[in-house]
Amino acid sequence: MIQRKKPQNLLQFKDVDFSNIHLMLKTKPKSLTFGRCLYTFEYQQQRYWLKTQSLNSHPSIEDGFRNELLFYQQFLAQANSASSQPDFLLPFQMISNFKSLAESHMSGSAALILSDADLLLGNCAEMSLQQIKQTFLKLLDAVDQLHQLGWIHGDLKHEHLVKYQNRACLIDFEQVQKINAIHNPKNLTATPRYMAPELFQGSEKTVQTDIYALGIILYEWLNNQRLSAKNYHDWAYLHCQQLNIELPQPYLAFKQLLCGMLAKQKQQRFTDIATIKCCLVTENA
Known part of the structure; x- marks a missing residue:
């Protein structure tokens, strides 16, 4: 896996990377009831966070997560221009199908990964x-x-x-x-x-x-x-x-x-x- 190459603000995990990654659930109990899952994990001595949301669980919570993904999505379109990446963003990555990565934990349509800070x-x-x-x-x-x-x-x-x-x-x-x-x-x-x-x-x-x-x-x-x-x-x-x-x-x-x-x-x-x-x-x- 290449951690943070071009552009600097994008992580580049692949599905195969998660075969040896242990996801630790850190979600608050109340958020779990709304279908939200927040994990932390380590890879190559670096710590990351992974957030996902199950479908058909809580409309307003789902809308919030979808809104966040759309916000990050706009910066993927600028991926070839490092100067256009905002300084206020952590290195990030969006995964379209989280189910294939951690089906035993939960099922969801997408996930957001951020560097720890x-x-x-x-x-x-x-x-x-x-x-x-x-x-x-x-x-x-x-x-x-x-x-x-x-x-x-x-x-x-x-x-x-x-x-x-x-x-x-x-x-x-x-x-x-x-x-x-x-x-x-x-x-x-x-x-x-x-x-x-x-x-x-x-x-x-x-x-x-x-x-x-x-x-x-x-x-x-x-x-x-x-x-x-x-x-x-x-x-x-x-x-x-x-x-x-x-x-x-x-x-x-x-x-x-x-x-x-x-x-x-x-x-x-x-x-x-x-x-x-x-x-x-x-x-x-």
């Missing part, structure tokens, strides 16, 4: 203010590149941000959508912890809802503490009314930035990533 945001208490700024700038660059390609991530959260070969990368594109695409608000799928106030009020996802999610991610990271709420109603109250930005003394220089990212009124929130980066680099942190 560590979480991007480590313990900020062990980092200087400059290191924190540089790490967040890398993240902003990744999201900005996604937006410049015309996409909203739609489900940004701490665990969807990873680092690979000194790059900030994004994963889990099941909720990705085109900017300005029209969607039925009744079909909204999002994580309440990171939802902008307007999403609780039936509005559509936008670049600014991605920005709000990034603000929550940064806020929790700097506080080394996750926000908490008991249920969807409590999350709505927290984001729409209760959230007040309070930071530890060493990180007060980030407060203005967070106020612009977490403004409850969309009209008062930063409108694009470029504005956030400008604010970040001019802070006295």
Whole structure:
């Protein structure tokens, strides 16, 4: 097997490679009931993840996986141009028929393989203010590149941000959508912890809802503490009314930035990533 040749961002596993590969199931119990399977495996001292979805199990979950595959599919068409491969993607591969590879585990129509990567945001208490700024700038660059390609991530959260070969990368594109695409608000799928106030009020996802999610991610990271709420109603109250930005003394220089990212009124929130980066680099942190 050739691991990552041309183009750099594409893995090149073959069916025969899986004859000696042990797939370890890592799916959460609830996801298993929806037909989702997530495996990890090692090959030539490298670790990978494989995600697949069984058919006729849960329509909305199937739609999410199909949406992610379609998102990755567009970059296969650019396979002969390494310069066109986005920096925010991990090396990946799509397999059209996973059943032939691991029928004993489950049956599915397709699979997505990704290189393993560590979480991007480590313990900020062990980092200087400059290191924190540089790490967040890398993240902003990744999201900005996604937006410049015309996409909203739609489900940004701490665990969807990873680092690979000194790059900030994004994963889990099941909720990705085109900017300005029209969607039925009744079909909204999002994580309440990171939802902008307007999403609780039936509005559509936008670049600014991605920005709000990034603000929550940064806020929790700097506080080394996750926000908490008991249920969807409590999350709505927290984001729409209760959230007040309070930071530890060493990180007060980030407060203005967070106020612009977490403004409850969309009209008062930063409108694009470029504005956030400008604010970040001019802070006295």
